[in-house]
Amino acid sequence: MNQFVNQKFADLKANGNLPSPRGVALQIIQLADKENTTTQQIARLISSDPALAGRIIKVANLLVHREGRPIASIMDAVTVQGIKSVRQLALSLSLVADFRSGACCGFDYQKFWAHSVCTGIAAQQIAAKMHVGVADEAFLLGLLSQIGRLALSTLFAEEYSQVLEHATTDNLSELESNAFGINHNQITALMLSDWGMPALFQDIALHIEQPESSEFHEGERNWRLLHLFHFSDRLASVCMLAPSERYRQIPKLMLVATRVGIETSALIEIGDSVIRGLREWADLLNIEIPDIPPFDEMLNSASIASELMSVDAQPSVQPAIFKLHILLVDDDRAIRLLYKALLEKSGHSVTTANNGREALESVKASPPQLIISDWMMPEMDGIEFCRELRKNPDWHRIYVFIVTAQESTEKLIEAFEAGANDYLSKPINPKVLAARLRSAQRIVQMQEAQEEDRLQLRQFADELALSNKRLQALAVTDALTGLPNRRYMMERLEQEWALATRAGRPVCCMMVDIDHFKMINDTYGHQLGDEALKLVASSLQQAMRKQDVLCRVGGEEFMVICPDSDNKAGFIYAERLRQHVAFQPVLASGKSLRLTVSIGLADNAGLASPEAMMHQADLRLYAAKAAGRNCTIIG
Numbered sequence: 001m002n003q004f005v006n007q008k009f010a011d012l013k014a015n016g017n018l019p020s021p022r023g024v025a026l027q028i029i030q031l032a033d034k035e036n037t038t039t040q041q042i043a044r045l046i047s048s049d050p051a052l053a054g055r056i057i058k059v060a061n062l063l064v065h066r067e068g069r070p071i072a073s074i075m076d077a078v079t080v081q082g083i084k085s086v087r088q089l090a091l092s093l094s095l096v097a098d099f100r101s102g103a104c105c106g107f108d109y110q111k112f113w114a115h116s117v118c119t120g121i122a123a124q125q126i127a128a129k130m131h132v133g134v135a136d137e138a139f140l141l142g143l144l145s146q147i148g149r150l151a152l153s154t155l156f157a158e159e160y161s162q163v164l165e166h167a168t169t170d171n172l173s174e175l176e177s178n179a180f181g182i183n184h185n186q187i188t189a190l191m192l193s194d195w196g197m198p199a200l201f202q203d204i205a206l207h208i209e210q211p212e213s214s215e216f217h218e219g220e221r222n223w224r225l226l227h228l229f230h231f232s233d234r235l236a237s238v239c240m241l242a243p244s245e246r247y248r249q250i251p252k253l254m255l256v257a258t259r260v261g262i263e264t265s266a267l268i269e270i271g272d273s274v275i276r277g278l279r280e281w282a283d284l285l286n287i288e289i290p291d292i293p294p295f296d297e298m299l300n301s302a303s304i305a306s307e308l309m310s311v312d313a314q315p316s317v318q319p320a321i322f323k324l325h326i327l328l329v330d331d332d333r334a335i336r337l338l339y340k341a342l343l344e345k346s347g348h349s350v351t352t353a354n355n356g357r358e359a360l361e362s363v364k365a366s367p368p369q370l371i372i373s374d375w376m377m378p379e380m381d382g383i384e385f386c387r388e389l390r391k392n393p394d395w396h397r398i399y400v401f402i403v404t405a406q407e408s409t410e411k412l413i414e415a416f417e418a419g420a421n422d423y424l425s426k427p428i429n430p431k432v433l434a435a436r437l438r439s440a441q442r443i444v445q446m447q448e449a450q451e452e453d454r455l456q457l458r459q460f461a462d463e464l465a466l467s468n469k470r471l472q473a474l475a476v477t478d479a480l481t482g483l484p485n486r487r488y489m490m491e492r493l494e495q496e497w498a499l500a501t502r503a504g505r506p507v508c509c510m511m512v513d514i515d516h517f518k519m520i521n522d523t524y525g526h527q528l529g530d531e532a533l534k535l536v537a538s539s540l541q542q543a544m545r546k547q548d549v550l551c552r553v554g555g556e557e558f559m560v561i562c563p564d565s566d567n568k569a570g571f572i573y574a575e576r577l578r579q580h581v582a583f584q585p586v587l588a589s590g591k592s593l594r595l596t597v598s599i600g601l602a603d604n605a606g607l608a609s610p611e612a613m614m615h616q617a618d619l620r621l622y623a624a625k626a627a628g629r630n631c632t633i634i635g
């Protein structure tokens with residue numbers, strides 16, 4: 001705290017109006033602060049104020065001796081609680097008794113004490129549950145944690161009323177500092193210091209409303225205590241609110257609860273127990289408390305889901321740059337709603353599932369990019385879910401976080417071996433969640449970019465294969481007629497020759513040449529010549545057998561390979577082709593032309609190679625030309 005604030009407090013203290021214990025309570029404090037004071041001396045002094053003595057006995061029963069033999073005497077009460085605790089208790093009870101009302105009209109004294117008592121009860125119960133070692137003192141610190149407000153209302157009754165009129169929860173401290181040079185948290189811390197409370201308590205009081213402003217290290221005892229008191233303060237605030245406002249604040253309270261490791265079921269249990277305790281204390285201290293419904297009812301209110309959507313995302317949950325489709329798996333409905341709201345607030349799209357089995361169904365329906373799954377769940381737990389998920393190769397790239405309360409090495413190894421990519425410790429710290437999500441986002445983004453590259457490469461490879469196929473086809477195809485070309489003919493002839501030789505079967509080939517084709521070109525032009533060539537090719541194709549192969553081997557020259565055929569059979573086919581061409585007029589560019597072909601035929605009988613067979617067919621073609629054309633020669 002800076003010097004100015006310290007000076008300000010010293011000035012306030014000097015004018016003597018700070019709330020402080022009086023009468024017997026003051027004497028108890030003074031006596032307790034002396035060395036060598038005995039329990040008997042304290043008990044005797046307390047007994048001189050029967051009202052205070054009665055309260056201290058009741059408090060001792062409430063705070064310390066819930067079970068077993070009740071405490072009936074002041075001596076027992078002091079012995080059980082210890083001089084130090086009784087000192088703080090006398091101080092607190094005296095303050096409650098003396099400041100039940102006051103001059104500050106804007107300050108609700110009853111509500112103030114109800115809130116303070118509620119904070120104390122919550123802090124005490126949680127401290128006991130969490131074994132943080134200050135359970136006895138936690139009540140008193142909780143009770144006094146906002147005493148600075150009472151101080152301001154006492155010191156500046158009128159001005160503080162005006163400040164309160166314009167203040168919200170968020171700007172109260174700032175308005176107080178502007179108006180009085182000191183805020184209620186600072187006054188609280190300095191008053192606690194003045195009353196001899198430990199330095200840690202002062203720090204807690206200073207940062208109770210904004211624990212992030214402290215310099216405590218996350219996870220350390222101080223940090224945990226501060227968050228414990230922050231949670232208790234928030235819980236008390238929720239209890240004090242009007243019903244409509246209360247429901248709006250529940251989601252925020254749940255968030256704070258998760259920071260101290262309190263899950264929804266525990267929150268209900270603690271909340272209800274605090275409400276019960278508050279009723280007992282209200283009777284004892286004679287303070288009014290509002291009607292507070294059971295926590296179960298508050299948490300399961302239908303309105304929570306929508307309110308969750310308006311949860312002020314913590315500053316650490318920044319808007320995501322790369323939005324993810326996240327599947328959130330948890331059997332705790334409130335946790336699902338809470339984190340769904342938080343993640344959606346960061347821009348991610350979130351689906352939820354109740355357990356591993358439901359989650360698998362959800363993945364089947366729409367695979368997410370990232371999964372945050374609780375470990376312990378009914379039906380199918382997080383580990384089994386992970387194992388099932390990884391069985392499907394399509395889901396290998398989904399990034400999986402397992403949420404666990406157990407961080408033992410074996411457990412973590414089990415999670416990783418089941419297929420988890422990372423783990424989150426319970427309670428999930430929103431800052432850590434945001435940081436881990438950012439790192440997961442980078443990995444998901446990288447994997448997706450890789451996958452895109454892979455798909456693109458595959459597409460390129462497919463296209464390349466297709467164009468190679470096209471090129472290959474082009475290399476063996478005649479561009480004008482679309483028939484296989486000479487190169488193909490040579491390969492095919494060799495294949496058919498080899499097959500026929502191996503099987504001891506015949507094969508023959510025909511050389512087919514259009515008669516007087518030069519004349520067509522010369523008379524009608526090359527273009528019409530081309531058309532006529534195509535028409536003769538298709539005419540030959542129509543007339544030939546399915547198993548025969550027709551190729552264009554040169555200008556106006558074709559070859560037909562006839563597997564399983566000798567010269568005799570081949571002659572019949574050749575004649576059929578020749579006649580088909582001769583009798584079918586060719587209609588080129590509107591002109592009806594009569595074309596004929598000459599055919600030379602040879603089979604494999606007695607020949608040594610396909611070239612020899614081809615050569616022989618060629619010779620016979622010349623013979624056919626010489627014989628007057630439009631005929632077939634076989635030898």
Ligand SMILES: Nc1nc2c(ncn2[C@@H]2O[C@H](COP(=O)(O)OP(=O)(O)OP(=O)(O)O)[C@@H](O)[C@H]2O)c(=O)[nH]1
Nearest residue numbers: 513514515516517518519521526529530555556625
């Ligand atoms: N339009 C066209 N003409 C071609 C093509 N290839 C070859 N020719 C022509 O076909 C003609 C072949 O002529 P020749 O070898 O003298 O034989 P021909 O006129 O058919 O006479 P014979 O074979 O003796 O009956 C030439 O005029 C070539 O220019 C082609 O792709 N298109």
